[in-house]
Amino acid sequence: MSVTAAAGFRAAGVAAGVKSSGAKDVALVVNDGPLSSAAAVFTANRAKANPVLWSQQAIAGGSARAVVLNSGGANCFTGAFGFQTTHQTAERVAERLGIGAIDVQVASTGLIGVGDEAFRAAVLHGVDLAAEALAADGGEDAARAIMTTDSVPKQAVARGADHGAAASGGRWVVGGMAKGAGMLAPGLATMLVVLTTDAAAPADVLDRALRAATRATFDRLDSDGCMSTNDSVWLLASGASGIEADEAALTAAVTAVCDDLAAQLQQDAEGASHDITIEVTGAGTEDDAVVVGRSVARSNLFKAAIFGNDPNWGRVLAAIGTTDAPFDPYAVDVSFNGVRVCHAGEPDRPREEVDLAPRATRILIELHAGDAAATIRTNDLTHDYVHENSAYAS
Amino acid sequence: MSVTAAAGFRAAGVAAGVKSSGAKDVALVVNDGPLSSAAAVFTANRAKANPVLWSQQAIAGGSARAVVLNSGGANCFTGAFGFQTTHQTAERVAERLGIGAIDVQVASTGLIGVGDEAFRAAVLHGVDLAAEALAADGGEDAARAIMTTDSVPKQAVARGADHGAAASGGRWVVGGMAKGAGMLAPGLATMLVVLTTDAAAPADVLDRALRAATRATFDRLDSDGCMSTNDSVWLLASGASGIEADEAALTAAVTAVCDDLAAQLQQDAEGASHDITIEVTGAGTEDDAVVVGRSVARSNLFKAAIFGNDPNWGRVLAAIGTTDAPFDPYAVDVSFNGVRVCHAGEPDRPREEVDLAPRATRILIELHAGDAAATIRTNDLTHDYVHENSAYAS
Numbered sequence: 001m002s003v004t005a006a007a008g009f010r011a012a013g014v015a016a017g018v019k020s021s022g023a024k025d026v027a028l029v030v031n032d033g034p035l036s037s038a039a040a041v042f043t044a045n046r047a048k049a050n051p052v053l054w055s056q057q058a059i060a061g062g063s064a065r066a067v068v069l070n071s072g073g074a075n076c077f078t079g080a081f082g083f084q085t086t087h088q089t090a091e092r093v094a095e096r097l098g099i100g101a102i103d104v105q106v107a108s109t110g111l112i113g114v115g116d117e118a119f120r121a122a123v124l125h126g127v128d129l130a131a132e133a134l135a136a137d138g139g140e141d142a143a144r145a146i147m148t149t150d151s152v153p154k155q156a157v158a159r160g161a162d163h164g165a166a167a168s169g170g171r172w173v174v175g176g177m178a179k180g181a182g183m184l185a186p187g188l189a190t191m192l193v194v195l196t197t198d199a200a201a202p203a204d205v206l207d208r209a210l211r212a213a214t215r216a217t218f219d220r221l222d223s224d225g226c227m228s229t230n231d232s233v234w235l236l237a238s239g240a241s242g243i244e245a246d247e248a249a250l251t252a253a254v255t256a257v258c259d260d261l262a263a264q265l266q267q268d269a270e271g272a273s274h275d276i277t278i279e280v281t282g283a284g285t286e287d288d289a290v291v292v293g294r295s296v297a298r299s300n301l302f303k304a305a306i307f308g309n310d311p312n313w314g315r316v317l318a319a320i321g322t323t324d325a326p327f328d329p330y331a332v333d334v335s336f337n338g339v340r341v342c343h344a345g346e347p348d349r350p351r352e353e354v355d356l357a358p359r360a361t362r363i364l365i366e367l368h369a370g371d372a373a374a375t376i377r378t379n380d381l382t383h384d385y386v387h388e389n390s391a392y393a394s
Numbered sequence: 395m396s397v398t399a400a401a402g403f404r405a406a407g408v409a410a411g412v413k414s415s416g417a418k419d420v421a422l423v424v425n426d427g428p429l430s431s432a433a434a435v436f437t438a439n440r441a442k443a444n445p446v447l448w449s450q451q452a453i454a455g456g457s458a459r460a461v462v463l464n465s466g467g468a469n470c471f472t473g474a475f476g477f478q479t480t481h482q483t484a485e486r487v488a489e490r491l492g493i494g495a496i497d498v499q500v501a502s503t504g505l506i507g508v509g510d511e512a513f514r515a516a517v518l519h520g521v522d523l524a525a526e527a528l529a530a531d532g533g534e535d536a537a538r539a540i541m542t543t544d545s546v547p548k549q550a551v552a553r554g555a556d557h558g559a560a561a562s563g564g565r566w567v568v569g570g571m572a573k574g575a576g577m578l579a580p581g582l583a584t585m586l587v588v589l590t591t592d593a594a595a596p597a598d599v600l601d602r603a604l605r606a607a608t609r610a611t612f613d614r615l616d617s618d619g620c621m622s623t624n625d626s627v628w629l630l631a632s633g634a635s636g637i638e639a640d641e642a643a644l645t646a647a648v649t650a651v652c653d654d655l656a657a658q659l660q661q662d663a664e665g666a667s668h669d670i671t672i673e674v675t676g677a678g679t680e681d682d683a684v685v686v687g688r689s690v691a692r693s694n695l696f697k698a699a700i701f702g703n704d705p706n707w708g709r710v711l712a713a714i715g716t717t718d719a720p721f722d723p724y725a726v727d728v729s730f731n732g733v734r735v736c737h738a739g740e741p742d743r744p745r746e747e748v749d750l751a752p753r754a755t756r757i758l759i760e761l762h763a764g765d766a767a768a769t770i771r772t773n774d775l776t777h778d779y780v781h782e783n784s785a786y787a788s
Contacts, residue, residue, distance in 0.1 A: 308783075
């Protein structure tokens, strides 16, 4: 049920004083092999944190033996000193584990601009502590050490379902942990995800599986339309199961874990009172469906209406009308929690029939312009969101 | 100081029962000529209200004798019945004034989906009342009749400054009124603006002047990133001054009135506690500067930070990093109310030096990538914004 669910991985999460609260703040995940193939996806933001700048280069060869992550500071826009901090962190991990620094991926999360001498000293101290604490059941500690505004740790696991092995529930595992309440691009807060598998797979297979999975999961979680400087998602394979995974089965398992973690991120989004699933059907292409769904997910007026339990379909149509996806705005049907309140661009069922009291909220937008569909996850815009994000830095 | 400041115009604002509150809800602005040249800019939203669909067609010839506007209902996504309501409204105005319906522009504002039989009857009744009440000093009443969530009417005036006439303060006038707390594209709520001038100018000159003015004013007011279905801005010329306006002078006067009205809209934006001016300098092109400024204006995290009096420059850099405007994110300077808190992508002055208590907030973003600049206006994201927009429909 964690980043150590797959064989061949150890992890740790320790309190090293990066956070002033004394909570766990440094996590280490180690791949003991025999393989060290790895893939990663990083934020599309051009303003990238120092650990992202490092990790992008270090993983270019498709290999990684460890991921070290800290909360309590993003080490972003901290200049040459901050990049040196990241480099020193990788070197310290390498030294403790007897591997090369190039095989160490680094992640940081917290406030932008935080990364001074004290930060550096605490993170390096955390590496020492974490290296001592590494354990085959350390996944839960690691998941806790990467939390910032998260109220709960996020972990998920899926068993491989290779041909012939499906009946037995699969013989390899994909496990993972996540923090944040956002998405890869964009993201509410920094989203960090580490996925591990004991299946045997080369880096190019991992890369394709990871990109396919994130595209359909984290990329469609749009909590508040903001894109982080630190978002990173890793997939590490140890091959410890001795089984070469079928690529389709691996992709399915990785996608299942990502989907589970994305749902956990959505449910823990800062200040949210509704988890909104926006399903767009009848689009010309899947990309069109995503664009349409995202336009609604980014409408503050729509999101505030959901907070107020108001099935305001006018705000849905006003949002999708700003896209250039091919459809006729006057042919669209919109349903809130199963009640079609707008048919062919005109009022349909009375809004009083819609019950928006449950946290889980389902919006269905039928474009009647094709056969493609996509689902976007978002949250409502609440007083608590404003409060948490106006008070976060203080 | 209003839409009747220019000679040749009469206006009225009456209470006709469109609003259940009994407040004024139908406005009529009439151009008595001798000219009837006119130009307009409408929402870029593909989901357009019925009055926009009508007015776009009716103004194609560059002429308009009257604009009739109602609050209390947007008449958007109300189907064929709603379009007939708009058409009947134009015909009723035409009948009362003895002009052609094609010379009548129509605008509506309020909730999407509102436009039933009772709405139609009330609006038509309002036309009758307004036609009776038309007066050369009716601008103030008209400005009040188009208010929805506005707390104050918005009016502005500028005197023409033609060559040779500048010393006397100009011999023609541009006046206007506005409602809403948003922008042309996008807009927070429906923004309706009627500008009048007694200068003599053909429709093509009015069109160029209006587009230049709105591009630099309303198009750069981005209160909450949402685009309305009803936004419309008109410029009507009566020619009653008998003076043919120099195009540059007319553009300058129209821009001045639009800028004044845009500032009034910003200051009355729903729930806002800060009026934020985002100035972007050192951009490669003016369009780049607008894109960069808009990315910040649309960041909920940035806007919530300002509400919390937090000079969170990290959220500024995270926002501008999502654009593809050419600049180096690690070379950027960011100042809050005159204090440079980020220099060359690293922390500069302490955040404690920044005073964000005043309502007027000035963000300066120096890109160091060229000579172009632009200014975007927005507001903070507050508890009151969430409240007003979650409770608006109830």
